[in-house]
Every structure is written in structure tokens, then in C-alpha cells.
Amino acid sequence: MANRFIEKLKRLATLSDDDVDALAVATATPKTVAARRDLIREGDRPGPVFVILEGWACRYKILPNGTRQVLAFMMPGDCCDLHIGLLAEMDHSIQTVTSALVATIDRVEMDAILDQRRAVAKAMYMSQLIDEGTMRAWITSMGRRASIERVAHLMCELYLRARNIGLTSEPQFALPLSQLLLADALGMTPVHLNRVLKNLRLSGAMTLQRGSLLIIDPGKLVQIAGFDENYLHRRLRAA
Amino acid sequence: MANRFIEKLKRLATLSDDDVDALAVATATPKTVAARRDLIREGDRPGPVFVILEGWACRYKILPNGTRQVLAFMMPGDCCDLHIGLLAEMDHSIQTVTSALVATIDRVEMDAILDQRRAVAKAMYMSQLIDEGTMRAWITSMGRRASIERVAHLMCELYLRARNIGLTSEPQFALPLSQLLLADALGMTPVHLNRVLKNLRLSGAMTLQRGSLLIIDPGKLVQIAGFDENYLHRRLRAA
DNA sequence: CGCTGGATTGACTCGGATCAAGTCGAGTGG
DNA sequence: CCACTCGACTTGATCCGAGTCAATCCAGCG
Numbered sequence: 001m002a003n004r005f006i007e008k009l010k011r012l013a014t015l016s017d018d019d020v021d022a023l024a025v026a027t028a029t030p031k032t033v034a035a036r037r038d039l040i041r042e043g044d045r046p047g048p049v050f051v052i053l054e055g056w057a058c059r060y061k062i063l064p065n066g067t068r069q070v071l072a073f074m075m076p077g078d079c080c081d082l083h084i085g086l087l088a089e090m091d092h093s094i095q096t097v098t099s100a101l102v103a104t105i106d107r108v109e110m111d112a113i114l115d116q117r118r119a120v121a122k123a124m125y126m127s128q129l130i131d132e133g134t135m136r137a138w139i140t141s142m143g144r145r146a147s148i149e150r151v152a153h154l155m156c157e158l159y160l161r162a163r164n165i166g167l168t169s170e171p172q173f174a175l176p177l178s179q180l181l182l183a184d185a186l187g188m189t190p191v192h193l194n195r196v197l198k199n200l201r202l203s204g205a206m207t208l209q210r211g212s213l214l215i216i217d218p219g220k221l222v223q224i225a226g227f228d229e230n231y232l233h234r235r236l237r238a239a
Numbered sequence: 240m241a242n243r244f245i246e247k248l249k250r251l252a253t254l255s256d257d258d259v260d261a262l263a264v265a266t267a268t269p270k271t272v273a274a275r276r277d278l279i280r281e282g283d284r285p286g287p288v289f290v291i292l293e294g295w296a297c298r299y300k301i302l303p304n305g306t307r308q309v310l311a312f313m314m315p316g317d318c319c320d321l322h323i324g325l326l327a328e329m330d331h332s333i334q335t336v337t338s339a340l341v342a343t344i345d346r347v348e349m350d351a352i353l354d355q356r357r358a359v360a361k362a363m364y365m366s367q368l369i370d371e372g373t374m375r376a377w378i379t380s381m382g383r384r385a386s387i388e389r390v391a392h393l394m395c396e397l398y399l400r401a402r403n404i405g406l407t408s409e410p411q412f413a414l415p416l417s418q419l420l421l422a423d424a425l426g427m428t429p430v431h432l433n434r435v436l437k438n439l440r441l442s443g444a445m446t447l448q449r450g451s452l453l454i455i456d457p458g459k460l461v462q463i464a465g466f467d468e469n470y471l472h473r474r475l476r477a478a
Numbered sequence: 479c480g481c482t483g484g485a486t487t488g489a490c491t492c493g494g495a496t497c498a499a500g501t502c503g504a505g506t507g508g
Numbered sequence: 509c510c511a512c513t514c515g516a517c518t519t520g521a522t523c524c525g526a527g528t529c530a531a532t533c534c535a536g537c538g
Contacts, residue, residue: 042469043469059375061375061379063379063383063384063465064465064467065465067383068383069378069379069382069383071375071378071379081368081371083364083365083367083368084368086361086364086365086368087365087368087472088472088474089469089472089474091372091375091376091469091470091472092372092375122325125322125325126322126325126326128322129320129322129323129325129326132320132371132374133330133331135371135374135375135378136298136300136310136330136331136374137330138378139308139310139374139377139378139381140300140302140308140310142378142381142382142426143308143381143423143424143425143426144302144306144307144308144426145302146525147525147526178483178484178485179484179485180483180484180485184382185382186382187381187382187383188526188527189526189527189528190484190485191485191486191487191526191527191528191529192525192526192527194485194486194487195486195487195526197485198486198487209485210535226302226303226304228303230281230282230328230330231330233326233327233328233330235327235328385493386493386494417515417516417517418516418517419516419517427494427495428494428495428496429516429517430494430495430496430497430518430519431493431494431495433517433518433519434494434518434519435494437518437519449503
């Protein structure tokens with residue numbers, strides 16, 4: 001199977017064969033990690049950059065009162081901050097959601113790649129900018145969108161991201177996220193999320209069942225969400 | 240007056256005299272911008288990197304229904320994304336809050352600095368990582384903190400950031416943010432924010448009046464907020 | 479087959495939004 | 509110097525979306 005990280009970067013910049021080779025070498029020895037394993041925890045000293053090649057992961061924080069906030073979902077091809085090694089300690093944790101194939105790129109190798117391979121560096125920086133845009137979209141959702149809008153918005157985002165990387169081309173795709181996890185990402189209770197999902201099902205926009213998202217009426221879902229995909233930056237800047 | 244951008248970067252990495260000179264040249268011709276002026280709008284093609292030398296600004300998004308979500312506050316020394324020029328269009332807007340002194344660094348010059356001045360690049364990347372950590376803290380606040388906790392948390396953050404850059408050393412400092420602006424940042428209504436501020440005043444933790452934040456009982460404020468400053472990454476990584 | 483963890487539903491409560499009046503303070507101009 | 513205005517702040521009354529608590533329900537599985 002193709003390396004999803006490389007595929008993703010190729011979509012963001014024109015990479016030479018050498019660039020691709022270098023990336024292939026850097027991610028040549030990924031490890032399989034079981035579901036629900038922390039890759040790194042808040043407070044840990046950052047180590048290598050993590051790259052998710054297969055499976056799902058999430059960033060999260062635990063609050064003093066024990067509640068959890070999921071900060072981002074990582075799907076195949078996603079990686080964590082490039083310069084993470086500059087910081088003294090992590091301000092959040094990263095955990096696998098499903099079992100996953102995870103490559104690591106140590107700091108020295110990462111710096112060398114960013115230094116010597118301009119096209120790769122460009123693609124990686126774009127990827128990071130898109131992740132930041134996604135965080136801003138999440139802040140906006142949490143702050144100003146009603147719960148049904150928030151849920152619809154996240155589903156639009158996940159669907160588009162999955163489609164971008166070729167995880168699906170159907171209106172249906174595998175979304176192995178429990179309602180509990182989604183609730184922690186959306187800042188609501190699992191009970192309420194369940195009711196919202198029911199509403200979305202009844203409205204004929206989408207259904208999320210048994211780990212599979214089926215978008216029935218894309219127009220309606222987008223309209224409910226007030227979704228504008230510009231923050232995913234799929235249109236690239238002309239050269 | 241010292242250049243607050245340079246001062247900030249010096250706190251994040253050891254800069255040579257040459258580095259400082261280069262930064263001074265890059266920010267040598269700042270412009271004064273009146274309060275409430277957009278520096279750039281969502282949908283615009285990104286231009287140069289903005290650096291706030293004096294005054295306050297904010298990032299924000301406007302939703303389809305007309306409401307506004309403030310995404311971040313920028314204070315003296317802060318700048319926007321280094322690689323912003325890679326994207327085709329902005330996913331948010333940036334506006335001055337007060338009248339401000341704003342320098343711009345064009346893309347070519349920025350790339351040259353990042354390329355040739357490793358220490359400066361390091362400091363800038365750290366600064367960007369801290370901004371990302373701040374976004375994650377905001378997501379966490381919006382998702383999982385009650386309104387009084389959220390307000391207290393933001394006040395802790397702004398106070399610490401202001402203190403970091405020497406805007407204040409007193410428990411009191413100038414915070415020229417209207418309740419309306421703060422409400423848009425905190426994802427609540429101005430009416431409710433007003434009541435929360437009253438509660439905080441009555442509880443003896445802090446008062447925010449006439450553009451000035453006075454922290455009366457720091458311990459109590461931190462306790463209300465459940466504030467953990469680790470995300471501001473003030474402890475730097477040992478070399 | 480019973481166990482277990484997620485999903486679902488109902489009843490009730492409450493935090494924060496909404497709607498609607500003021501109040502206060504800094505300018506502005508007569 | 510005072511009336512006028514305008515924007516920001518404050519307060520009260522009421523409503524509703526989402527949380528809480530507590531039962532099930534259900535599918536996968538040892």
C-alpha cells in the first residue's frame with residue numbers, strides 16, 4: 001500500500017523522485033500500535049515527530065476535573081508539529097484511536113529534511129498551516145455554533161479530509177470514532193450527542209452507525225453546518 | 240522604545256548582534272494603524288507577515304449568521320504565521336483592537352531570514368508553537384470549562400503573556416478589550432460575560448474596569464480557572 | 479450465554495441566551 | 509457650563525438548549 005504521508009505531501013507540492021525517496025527512507029520502519037495507546041503524554045519531553053501512516057489518532061487534554069477535550073483527529077498521512085522538539089514539554093497528549101501504523105522521524109533527520117528539501121519543507125509547512133486553520137475552525141464551532149451545527153460541521157470536515165486522501169469516494173465511509181470520543185471533541189455530553197445524531201438521522205441529512213458515516217443529503221448537511229471548506233485550503237496557491 | 244518583537248525573540252533563543260540587526264532592518268518601517276482596522280480579511284490572498292510592535296490586534300472569523308468568533312489576541316511582539324504566504328487565501332481576518340504600530344515583512348525577506356538565521360528561525364518557530372498551544376487551550380476552554388472558569392482562564396493567560404513581555408509587573412495592567420470583544424472571544428453573550436465579571440468581582444478574585452485588569456487574589460483566580468501555565472511554554476528546553 | 483461497553487431513551491434541572499430597560503461616562507456643540 | 513448623544517456597561521425577567529441522573533437496549537465476544 002502506498003505511503004499515505006508521501007501521497008499527502010505530493011498533493012501539496014511537487015516533489016522530485018529524490019524527495020520521495022528521502023521521505024520513504026525517513027518513514028521506512030513504522031510500528032504497529034494498538035488502539036487507545038498514548039504515543040506521548042502532556043508533560044512529556046517531546047521526542048521524534050510522529051507520522052500516522054494507517055489508522056486514526058487524536059490529540060487531547062485532560063482537565064483538572066477529569067473531563068477530556070479532544071483537540072484534533074489525525075487520520076492517515078497526518079503528522080504532529082514539525083518543530084515539536086523545540087519545546088521543553090508537551091502541552092497535550094496524542095493517543096491512537098484505532099490500531100495504527102506509526103512512523104517516527106527524529107529531530108535531526110527532520111531538520112535535515114526541512115533544510116535540504118525545499119519542496120518537502122513547503123508541503124509540510126502547508127500541512128501544518130492547514131492543521132492550524134482546522135483548529136481555528138474548531139474554536140469557531142465551539143464558540144458560536146449550536147450543537148447540531150457543530151456535529152454537522154465536524155462530519156463535513158472529516159468526510160472531506162478522508163476524501164482528500166482517498167479514504168473514500170463514496171458518500172459512505174468508515175469513521176471508527178465512538179460517540180464518547182466525538183462528544184469529547186465537540187464539547188458536549190455523549191447523551192446529547194446521541195440525540196443530535198438522531199435528529200440528523202431523522203432530518204435525512206446523514207446517519208452515523210456502527211462505525212460508518214453515510215451522508216444522505218450532502219446539501220442539507222452543508223447547510224445545517226454552515227460549512228465553508230475554505231479553511232481546509234484545498235485550492236492551492238498558484239505558483 | 241525597544242522593539243518588542245526583537246525583545247520577545249531574544250527571550251526564546253540566543254540571538255547574535257547580526258541577528259538583531261537583521262530583525263531591526265526587517266521591521267524598520269512600521270506603520271501606525273488606527274483602532275478597528277482590518278489588516279487582512281478572510282478570503283484575501285495572504286501578503287506579507289504582520290508583526291505587531293505596539294498596541295493590540297485580534298484574529299477573528301465571521302459566521303454566516305453574522306456572529307463573530309475571536310480566535311486569538313495579539314499583543315506587542317506577536318506576529319502572524321510565518322509561512323502564511325504559502326496559502327491561496329486567508330481562512331480568517333486580522334483586525335487592530337487599539338491603534339497599533341504594525342511592521343510587515345514580505346515573503347522573500349521572511350524566507351531569507353528563516354533560511355539564513357537559524358537562531359531567529361528557531362525563536363520564531365517556538366513562538367508559533369506557543370501560539371498553537373494557546374489555540375489548543377482555547378479549544379479546551381470552550382469545550383469543557385464553565386463560563387466563569389473560561390473568563391478566569393483567559394484573564395490568567397493575558398496577564399501572564401503581558402507580564403512575559405514586560406507590559407506590566409504590577410497585579411494591575413491595561414487591558415483595552417471591550418466586554419463585547421471578550422464575549423466574542425469566549426463564545427458567550429456580552430450580557431452573560433458582564434454577569435460573570437460581576438461574580439469574579441464579588442468573589443474578590445479580580446476586577447476588570449475602565450480598560451484595566453486588577454488581579455486581587457491571584458491564587459483564587461488560578462484556582463477558579465484551573466489554570467496550568469504549561470501551555471505558554473515559558474520554561475524553555477535546555478540546550 | 480452471561481458479560482461488558484457503547485448506544486439509546488426518559489425525566490428533570492440549570493446555566494446561559496434572549497429580550498428589554500435602564501445607567502454611566504466621554505465627547506460635542508450650543 | 510450644561511444639555512445631547514452615542515456607545516459601552518449593567519441589571520432584571522423569562523425561556524430554552526444542553527447537562528445530569530438513571531434505566532434499559534444491544535452487539536460482540538470470551
